[in-house]
Amino acid sequence: MELNALYYLIPSLIMFACGVYGFITRRNMIAMLISLELMLNSVDMNFVVFNRFLFPNQMEGMFFTLFAIAIAAAETALAIAIVVNVYRANNDIDVRDICKMKF
Amino acid sequence: METSAILILAIPLLMFLFLGLAGKYLPHKWAGILGTCGMGVTMVLAYTVAFEYFFSGNSFFINEAGDRLQHVVFNHDWLNFYDKLTIRLGFLLDPISAMMLVVITTISFMVHLYSNGYMRDHHGVWETGFQRFYAFLSLFSFSMLGLVVATNIFQMYIFWELVGASSYLLIGFYYTKPSAVSASKKAFIVTRFADLGFLIGILVLSFYVGLYSEGNITDAFTFTSLTSVPVDGLTDTFSVSEGTAQVIRDLFQNSAAPMFMGASVLTWALVLIFMGGMGKSAMMPLHIWLPDAMEGPTPVSALIHAATMVVAGVYLVARLFPLYLMAPAALDIITVVGAITALYAAMVACAQIDIKRVLAFSTISQIAFMMVSLGVTRLDHSVALGHEVHEGLGYMASMFHLFTHAMFKALLFLGAGALIHAIGSNDYTAMHGLRKYMPITHITFLIGCLAIAGIIPFAGFFSKDEILTACFGHSTVWAIWMAVVAGLTAFYMFRLYFLIFWWKEHKVHDEHHAPHDQPWTMTLPLVILAVVSIFAGFVPFGSLVTWNGHPITGSGFLTNLENLNWSVAALSLIIAIVGIMVAMKMYKKENELPAKMRNALPRLWDWCHHRFYWDELYMFITHRIIFGLVCRPIAWFDRHIIDGTMDAFAAVTNKVSYAIRGFQSGNVHMYVWCYLAGAVLLAVITMICVL
Numbered sequence: 001m002e003l004n005a006l007y008y009l010i011p012s013l014i015m016f017a018c019g020v021y022g023f024i025t026r027r028n029m030i031a032m033l034i035s036l037e038l039m040l041n042s043v044d045m046n047f048v049v050f051n052r053f054l055f056p057n058q059m060e061g062m063f064f065t066l067f068a069i070a071i072a073a074a075e076t077a078l079a080i081a082i083v084v085n086v087y088r089a090n091n092d093i094d095v096r097d098i099c100k101m102k103f
Numbered sequence: 104m105e106t107s108a109i110l111i112l113a114i115p116l117l118m119f120l121f122l123g124l125a126g127k128y129l130p131h132k133w134a135g136i137l138g139t140c141g142m143g144v145t146m147v148l149a150y151t152v153a154f155e156y157f158f159s160g161n162s163f164f165i166n167e168a169g170d171r172l173q174h175v176v177f178n179h180d181w182l183n184f185y186d187k188l189t190i191r192l193g194f195l196l197d198p199i200s201a202m203m204l205v206v207i208t209t210i211s212f213m214v215h216l217y218s219n220g221y222m223r224d225h226h227g228v229w230e231t232g233f234q235r236f237y238a239f240l241s242l243f244s245f246s247m248l249g250l251v252v253a254t255n256i257f258q259m260y261i262f263w264e265l266v267g268a269s270s271y272l273l274i275g276f277y278y279t280k281p282s283a284v285s286a287s288k289k290a291f292i293v294t295r296f297a298d299l300g301f302l303i304g305i306l307v308l309s310f311y312v313g314l315y316s317e318g319n320i321t322d323a324f325t326f327t328s329l330t331s332v333p334v335d336g337l338t339d340t341f342s343v344s345e346g347t348a349q350v351i352r353d354l355f356q357n358s359a360a361p362m363f364m365g366a367s368v369l370t371w372a373l374v375l376i377f378m379g380g381m382g383k384s385a386m387m388p389l390h391i392w393l394p395d396a397m398e399g400p401t402p403v404s405a406l407i408h409a410a411t412m413v414v415a416g417v418y419l420v421a422r423l424f425p426l427y428l429m430a431p432a433a434l435d436i437i438t439v440v441g442a443i444t445a446l447y448a449a450m451v452a453c454a455q456i457d458i459k460r461v462l463a464f465s466t467i468s469q470i471a472f473m474m475v476s477l478g479v480t481r482l483d484h485s486v487a488l489g490h491e492v493h494e495g496l497g498y499m500a501s502m503f504h505l506f507t508h509a510m511f512k513a514l515l516f517l518g519a520g521a522l523i524h525a526i527g528s529n530d531y532t533a534m535h536g537l538r539k540y541m542p543i544t545h546i547t548f549l550i551g552c553l554a555i556a557g558i559i560p561f562a563g564f565f566s567k568d569e570i571l572t573a574c575f576g577h578s579t580v581w582a583i584w585m586a587v588v589a590g591l592t593a594f595y596m597f598r599l600y601f602l603i604f605w606w607k608e609h610k611v612h613d614e615h616h617a618p619h620d621q622p623w624t625m626t627l628p629l630v631i632l633a634v635v636s637i638f639a640g641f642v643p644f645g646s647l648v649t650w651n652g653h654p655i656t657g658s659g660f661l662t663n664l665e666n667l668n669w670s671v672a673a674l675s676l677i678i679a680i681v682g683i684m685v686a687m688k689m690y691k692k693e694n695e696l697p698a699k700m701r702n703a704l705p706r707l708w709d710w711c712h713h714r715f716y717w718d719e720l721y722m723f724i725t726h727r728i729i730f731g732l733v734c735r736p737i738a739w740f741d742r743h744i745i746d747g748t749m750d751a752f753a754a755v756t757n758k759v760s761y762a763i764r765g766f767q768s769g770n771v772h773m774y775v776w777c778y779l780a781g782a783v784l785l786a787v788i789t790m791i792c793v794l
Contacts, residue, residue: 020779023775024772024779095772096770099768099769
C-alpha cells in the first residue's frame with residue numbers, strides 16, 4: 001500500500017472540523033482555546049504534507065510550520081492571560097458573560 | 104568693507120533678537136542704552152561705508168570718467184528654485200543706497216537717543232514695554248537697511264514686507280488703546296493691499312521675461328543689470344556683465360511689448376509696482392493709513408512715518424528708474440498721482456487741529472513732491488524759464504529732497520514729540536504761546552519750519568528749488584501747480600508754528616508745572632537735526648547722486664548756490680514768503696481773521712478738516728458694498744451650501760451607524776457563525792465561478 005497525500009489530509013480535515021465544532025459549541029473559554037489549537041495544528045499538518053508531496057526538494061513548508069507553531073504558542077499565552085483576567089472580573093470563564101465589549 | 108556691510112545689517116538684527124528675547128530681564132535704562140549704542144555703532148559703520156563710497160576715489164566706486172559705479176559687496180544664494188531662478192540676498196552699494204544708509208542710520212540713531220527721554224513720564228517712570236519698543240525699533244532699522252541695500256527685486260520685496268510688519272508692530276505699540284490697534288490694522292491692511300499690486304507687477308514682469316527669453320530670470324531682476332549706473336568691473340562674479348545688462352534691458356523692452364488694454368505690458372507691470380509704492384508712500388487714494396498711524400509713539404512717527412519707511416515708495420521708483428524711463432506713460436501716471444496728492448495733502452494740512460496730523464499730511468505732500476520730481480524726469484533736452492535743465496535733474500532733485508526732508512521732518516516730529524510730552528495733548532489748542540517756556544524746542548522747530556517752507560539757506564530751499572526747476576523743464580502747468588503747493592506748505596507750517604508758539608500767552612497756574620524743555624536726551628537730537636537742516640542744502644548732491652552715476656554739477660560746498668536757477672529760485676522764495684506772511688497775519692496774535700475766513704468758506708473748511716471724507720468713502724465702499732454685497736452672500740454660500748453638504752455627509756453616516764450598531768453584540772459565537780457563513784458563501788461562489 002502506497003502512502004499518498006490523502007492518508008494525511010483526511011485526518012487533518014477531521015481535526016479541523018472537530019476544532020470548528022468545538023469552537024462553536026463550547027462556552028468554556030479554555031475549551032474554545034483548545035479547539036482553536038486543534039484547527040491550527042490541522043493547518044500545520046497540511047503545510048507539511050503539501051511540502052512533502054508537491055515540493056520534496058524544498059523546505060519552505062517545514063519552516064513555515066515551525067514559525068506557525070511558535071506564533072501559536074505565543075498567542076495561547078496571551079489568550080490564557082486574558083482568560084485569567086476575565087476569570088478575576090467575572091468569577092467565571094463563560095464566553096457569554098464577556099459581552100460588555102459591544103457598541 | 105565686507106565686514107562693515109555685514110555688521111550694518113547684523114547689529115540691528117542681533118539687537119532685535121537680544122532685546123526681544125532677553126529685554127524683560129534687563130533694567131529699562133540698560134535696554135535703552137544698549138539699543139542706542141547698537142544703533143550708534145551701526146551709524147558710524149554706515150558713515151564710513153558711505154564716506155568710502157563717495158569720497159575714497161577707489162576704482163570699485165568711481166571710474167576714470169568720474170562716473171559713480173555700482174558695487175556689490177556680497178551676494179549670497181538664498182533660495183535656489185531651479186537653474187533659472189535663484190533668490191539672492193546681498194548688499195548693493197550705489198549712490199542712492201549709500202545715501203539712504205546715511206539717512207536711515209542718522210534718523211534711527213536720533214530716534215533711539217530721543218526715545219530714552221520720550222518713553223518715560225515727568226516723574227521718570229518708564230513706559231510699559233520700553234524694552235519691546237527698542238526691540239521693534241531695531242527690527243525696523245534692520246528691515247529698512249536691508250531694503251535699501253537689496254541687490255534684487257525679490258530681496259527688496261522681502262524687506263518691504265518686513266518694514267510693513269515692524270511698522271504695524273510700532274503703530275500698535277500702545278496695544279491697550281483701541282484707536283492704536285485699529286490704526287495699526289488699517290496701516291497693515293492698506294499697505295498689504297497695495298503690495299498685492301507690487302507682487303502682481305513682479306509676477307507679470309517675470310512671466311514675460313521667462314516667456315521671451317532663454318536667459319536667466321534671476322539676472323533680469325538683479326538691480327545691477329537693470330540700472331543705468333555702470334557696474335564696476337570687479338563684481339562680475341556676482342552679477343551680470345555690462346553686455347548682459349544691455350541684453351536684459353532690450354529684453355524688457357521687447358518681451359514686454361505685447362499690448363494689453365491700450366498700454367504695453369511693461370507699462371502695466373510698472374504701474375502695478377508703483378501701486379506698492381503708493382501704498383507705502385501714502386499716495387492718494389491709498390494715503391488713508393498714514394494720518395491714523397500717528398497713534399504710535401511720536402519717535403516712531405519721526406522714524407518710520409516721516410523719514411524712512413514712507414519714502415520707500417520713492418526709493419522703489421528710483422531703483423527701477425531705467426525701466427520707468429522705457430515706459431513714459433507710467434511716469435506720467437506717477438506725475439499726476441503725485442501732483443494731486445501734493446495739493447490734496449497740503450489743503451487738508453491747513454485745517455487740522457492735531458499737530459501730528461498736520462505733520463502727517465505735510466509728509467504726504469512732501470513725498471508727493473519727490474514722486475512728481477521722478478515723474479517729470481525725461482532724458483530729452485529741456486529748458487526751464489530760460490535756463491537749460493540737466494538731463495535727469497528730477498531724479499537728483501527727488502533724492503535730494505528725500506534726504507533733506509528726512510532731516511527736517513524728523514526734526515519737526517521730534518519737536519512735536521517734545522511739545523506733546525510737555526503738554527500732554529496733541530492739539531495746538533492746548534499749547535499757544537509756548538516760546539518762552541521751551542526755547543530750544545521753539546528755535547529748532549522754527550528752523551524745521553523754515554527748512555520745509557524753503558527759505559534760503561535752509562535745506563528745503565535747495566531741494567525744492569531743484570524739483571520746481573525739473574517741473575518747469577517738463578511742463579509749465581505742473582510746475583505752477585507744484586509752486587502753489589509749495590506756497591501752501593509754507594502757509595500751513597507757519598500756521599502750525601504760530602499757533603503753537605504765539606497766538607496768545609500761555610496761562611500758567613502753577614510755576615512748578617510750567618511746560619519746560621525736555622531732558623538732554625530729547626533736546627540733543629533736536630539741536631543736531633536743526634544744524635543738519637541748516638546745512639544739508641549745501642551737500643553737492645548733483646555730483647553725488649544721479650540717475651546714471653554721471654555728475655551733473657561740480658562738487659564743493661557752495662555748488663548748489665552757484666548752480667541755482669535764479670528765476671525759479673526767486674519764484675519759489677517769493678511764494679514761500681507770501682505763505683509765511685499770510686500765516687503770520689492770521690495767526691501771530693489772537694484775532695478774528697481765521698474764524699472769519701472759516702465762516703466765509705464753511706464748505707471748504709469742512710471738507711479739508713474731514714480730509715475730503717476719504718475715510719468715510721472707504722467705510723462706505725468696504726462696509727456697504729464689499730461686505731454687504733459681496734462678503735455676505737459668499738458667507739451665506741459657505742455656511743449653507745459648502746458647510747451644509749459636509750454636515751449632510753456627517754448626518755447620514757451617523758444615522759446609518761446607529762441603525763447597524765446591533766451587529767456589534769459582543770456575543771463571540773454569533774461572530775463565529777457570521778464568519779463561517781461568510782467563508783462558506785465565498786467557497787460556494789468560488790466553486791460556481793471555477794466550475
